[in-house]
Structure formats: structure tokens, C-alpha cells
Amino acid sequence: MTELNYACLKCGKCCFNLSFSSADYIKRIPLYPEEVDKLIEIAKKRQIPLKVKEDLVFPDILNKKILVLTYRFILDENGYCIFYDPKIGCTIHEIKPFACQAYPLAIKRIDAFNLEITIDSICNWVEEHHIKLKNIDLNKIKIIFSESFKKAEAFLRQNKKLQLHIRRMEVENKIKIARQISSEDFNRALKNWKRDEIRVS
Numbered sequence: 001m002t003e004l005n006y007a008c009l010k011c012g013k014c015c016f017n018l019s020f021s022s023a024d025y026i027k028r029i030p031l032y033p034e035e036v037d038k039l040i041e042i043a044k045k046r047q048i049p050l051k052v053k054e055d056l057v058f059p060d061i062l063n064k065k066i067l068v069l070t071y072r073f074i075l076d077e078n079g080y081c082i083f084y085d086p087k088i089g090c091t092i093h094e095i096k097p098f099a100c101q102a103y104p105l106a107i108k109r110i111d112a113f114n115l116e117i118t119i120d121s122i123c124n125w126v127e128e129h130h131i132k133l134k135n136i137d138l139n140k141i142k143i144i145f146s147e148s149f150k151k152a153e154a155f156l157r158q159n160k161k162l163q164l165h166i167r168r169m170e171v172e173n174k175i176k177i178a179r180q181i182s183s184e185d186f187n188r189a190l191k192n193w194k195r196d197e198i199r200v201s
């Protein structure tokens with residue numbers, strides 16, 4: 001079982017839009033504001049259009065602001081990430097976002113403040129080995145996906161840092177996140193309130 005070793009097939013499936021149910025043409029991976037800054041710079045240099053969309057946001061009712069924690073890619077007209085090249089794959093391999101580095105491992109939200117490392121079933125390699133990967137524990141995930149696991153741990157640490165930062169801001173009464181808000185009020189806030197990106201580095 002543990003002789004199984006993840007090796008990317010370089011098929012590009014994870015750089016393509018797979019959220020068929022979504023009206024928006026967005027990539028599921030989260031991007032931190034700091035990552036978006038870097039990606040904007042690269043896109044500018046290469047003269048390619050980078051578009052992102054807000055992803056994880058919280059309404060701060062103290063300052064009447066929307067706190068933006070992460071963004072998502074808006075894909076090109078063919079449904080691919082704009083940094084994907086069919087001949088060579090990811091063209092920003094060395095500096096790709098945390099979520100792409102960790103893939104096919106992903107961070108799953110258990111509740112508002114708890115996350116865990118999981119395997120993304122959309123990956124072609126994972127799909128090929130899904131029987132062997134079914135119900136495996138974290139120790140085996142660590143062995144099979146050794147490199148991705150290190151990246152996923154870094155990704156998880158970054159997420160935790162972000163959560164701690166938000167908690168600290170709440171304790172210091174700098175912000176107040178509305179945890180129970182009607183969808184009407186939330187949509188109204190999304191429409192009218194200014195944005196504040198949350199950055200931890």
C-alpha cells in the first residue's frame with residue numbers, strides 16, 4: 001500500500017475549470033492577496049490579462065467593511081488558468097500559489113476555524129489510484145504525497161496564521177465579524193461596503 005508514490009501525470013486537468021455547475025468561470029483554488037500581487041506583476045510583464053474574484057470574505061460590522069481573505073482565478077476563454085501552457089504546463093511553477101504547490105492535496109474546512117489536509121479527487125493520478133487511496137489515514141498521505149504534503153503543511157500554517165490574525169484583531173476590538181447575518185444583509189454589505197484585504201506577511 002505505502003509503496004504507492006504520487007507522480008504528477010502533467011495532464012493539466014487541475015489547471016482547467018471543472019466546476020461545471022458554476023455560472024462563473026472560476027478556478028477553485030484560493031489565492032492570498034500577497035499571491036495575487038505577485039501574479040499581477042508577472043501577468044503585467046507578460047502582458048496577459050489576469051482576472052481574479054473575491055473568494056473568502058467576512059463582513060466586519062464594526063467598520064462596515066468586507067474583509068477579503070482570499071481570491072480565486074477567473075479562467076481564460078478556454079477554461080484554463082492564464083498561467084497554463086498546454087505544451088509545458090504551469091508557466092509559473094517556481095512561484096505558483098500555495099494551493100497549486102500542495103495539489104493534489106488540498107485544505108478542507110471542517111468548520112469556521114478548523115481545517116484539515118485532504119486529497120482532491122479531481123486529480124487524474126488520484127482518480128487512477130482511488131481504490132488504494134480510499135479511507136487512508138494522514139500518515140499514509142504523508143508518505144505517498146511526500147513533497148505535496150510539505151507544501152500542504154505550509155499552506156495550512158498560512159491559513160492558521162491568517163485565522164489567528166483575525167482572532168487577534170477581534171480580541172483587540174479592531175474588527176467585529178458578523179457570524180450570524182441574513183443573506184439579504186450580507187448581500188447588501190457585499191454591494192455597498194468597502195474592501196479591506198487581510199494580510200499576514
Ligand code: SF4
Nearest residue numbers: 015081083084090100
Ligand atoms: S498557477 Fe500553475 S498550477 Fe496553478 S492553476 Fe495556474 S497553471 Fe495550474
Ligand code: SF4
Nearest residue numbers: 008009011012014123
Ligand atoms: S490533475 Fe493531477 S496528475 Fe494531472 S496535472 Fe494536475 S496534479 Fe498532475
